[in-house]
Amino acid sequence: MPKHEFDFGMTCGGCSGAAKKVLGKIGVPEDQVEADLENKKLYVTSDKTVDELIAAVKKTGKEVTFVKTH
Amino acid sequence: MPKHEFDFGMTCGGCSGAAKKVLGKIGVPEDQVEADLENKKLYVTSDKTVDELIAAVKKTGKEVTFVKTH
Numbered sequence: 001m002p003k004h005e006f007d008f009g010m011t012c013g014g015c016s017g018a019a020k021k022v023l024g025k026i027g028v029p030e031d032q033v034e035a036d037l038e039n040k041k042l043y044v045t046s047d048k049t050v051d052e053l054i055a056a057v058k059k060t061g062k063e064v065t066f067v068k069t070h
Numbered sequence: 071m072p073k074h075e076f077d078f079g080m081t082c083g084g085c086s087g088a089a090k091k092v093l094g095k096i097g098v099p100e101d102q103v104e105a106d107l108e109n110k111k112l113y114v115t116s117d118k119t120v121d122e123l124i125a126a127v128k129k130t131g132k133e134v135t136f137v138k139t140h
Contacts, residue, residue: 013085015088059079060088060130061087061091062088
């Protein structure tokens with residue numbers, strides 16, 4: 001499955017947990033979401049489109065920007 | 071307008087900012103949202119129903135519980 005990299009405006013463990021929760025709601029298992037808090041990066045391994053992933057993560061009320069697919 | 075008190079699982083300023091942003095999306099001005107980070111309390115002064123406010127805040131992916139109306 002492709003691994004998508006996003007810049008995500010998280011500033012604490014609660015922020016990354018929120019991203020995992022909203023992605024879980026659209027069917028992305030928690031172990032396919034990797035949050036690098038220090039570098040404010042979110043990596044999502046999923047067959048879902050980047051647009052679907054962005055729409056879900058935006059619901060958290062935080063900024064999210066697609067960087068690239070690995 | 072009634073002021074509604076919620077317990078909200080925020081752990082940093084980014085978390086409270088996210089709550090303000092999602093409430094803004096349903097038309098609650100930022101100055102009617104008060105976040106007490108230390109006590110994990112969110113106060114929302116609004117004519118919207120508690121259910122509407124909870125639905126919006128839940129989108130952040132964080133826990134929110136209605137406490138009382140002041």
